[in-house]
Amino acid sequence: MHQTPTQKIQLTTNKVTLSIRREDLIHPFVSGNKFRKLKYNLLQAKAENKNVILTFGGAFSNHIAAVAFAGKEQGFSTIGVIRGEELNAKIQENPTLQFAQNCGMQFKFISREDYRLKTETDFITNLKTEFGNFYLVPEGGTNELAIKGCEEILTEEDAEFDFVCCAVGTGGTISGLINSILPHQKVLGFPALKGDFLKEDIRKFVRNENWNLITDYHFGGYGKVTPELIAFINQFYAENKVPLDPIYTGKMVFGVIDLIQNNYFPENSKILLIHTGGIQGIQGMNISLKKKQLPTINIDV
CATH class of the missing domain: 3.40.50.1100 (Rossmann fold)
Incomplete structure (x- = not known):
């Protein structure tokens, strides 16, 4: 504890x-509530023999930064689906995305319109086709x-x-x-x-x-x-x-x-x-x- x-x-x-x-x-x-939220999710990912964590977040997301570092620390590859296609060209101007990238996180930048579909079954299925068998952590980490x-x-x-x-x-x-x-x-x-x-x-x-x-x-x-x-x-x-x-x-x-x-x-x-x-x-x-x-x-x- x-x-x-x-x-x-x-x-x-x-x-x-x-x-x-x-x-x-x-x-x-891995600050505050992000540490608490990820604790049992990372244990579950290991129990399921998943080695890739995929999650969602915005430009300055605490959750994205936390998942990126926790993944690096515990041996997971991490994927961040990021709200806002325009951010792809601005990673170096963004301390959060730069930190996550330095921790090894791979990004997929999507439009705000597509981002609204993040909980839809078809949307998740398409991500699995693209990235393989990942462990999904929802936006903000809440489950x-x-x-x-x-x-x-x-x-x-x-x-x-x-x-x-x-x-x-x-x-x-x-x-x-x-x-x-x-x-x-x-x-x-x-x-x-x-x-x-x-x-x-x-x-x-x-x-x-x-x-x-x-x-x-x-x-x-x-x-x-x-x-x-x-x-x-x-x-x-x-x-x-x-x-x-x-x-x-x-x-x-x-x-x-x-x-x-x-x-x-x-x-x-x-x-x-x-x-x-x-x-x-x-x-x-x-x-x-x-x-x-x-x-x-x-x-x-």
Whole structure:
């Protein structure tokens, strides 16, 4: 079992206490929830005698970077089906794709239109015709085995917390947390995407109803940031020395602190934030912010 440290966070109020589980420190390259999601999938791939892992992701995908490194570390060939044909000519400008390629990942770049078909049987069959007998890991890594891995994030010592908060992408991490909380605890998820559709995806995997999604902190949608969010991430790092990524954990932490300031949590609540990693994406985000002449994230990574 891999246990990661918990760190106290400074607050301007003493009505509640706030701590963060540093899952970003679980592995130098397979960060946070990606480590948890891949753990049992890689064991299953070995059990099935598969030596090729195929998965999906976008330009700065934490998942693509994690699969590429984990594959290299554990002796798998890896294939990344990447959203956006135009990225084929821009690998050298993209830190995530460059890292994955340096780890030996082979890319297949497809249009955004084709990418929407990634779960269709015919689409997968065509990939098997092209690449042979691979082990398929879904986009973001979420499946039953990923959730089993995420059920190991919380430990017995976490019984002291009343609320467990995490960012939500594909719903795998929050599902694992929901399945492992105690009856007195509640999980709050902060989607990085617009919309409420994730609730049904999560319900397929969970065993209780002690959870809720807070949908007000997506900052315009997936991959979108604002100067306010960047300023918050920089200030949080200066005060706590905890780097936050702008796509997932940064938005979640912003949301939780905003809710604390608005007295959302009952007095004396103990709140645990789950840092799901993703720090590798900061470099790519800063490239994008500089092009738009916007403030950048000032974190040593």
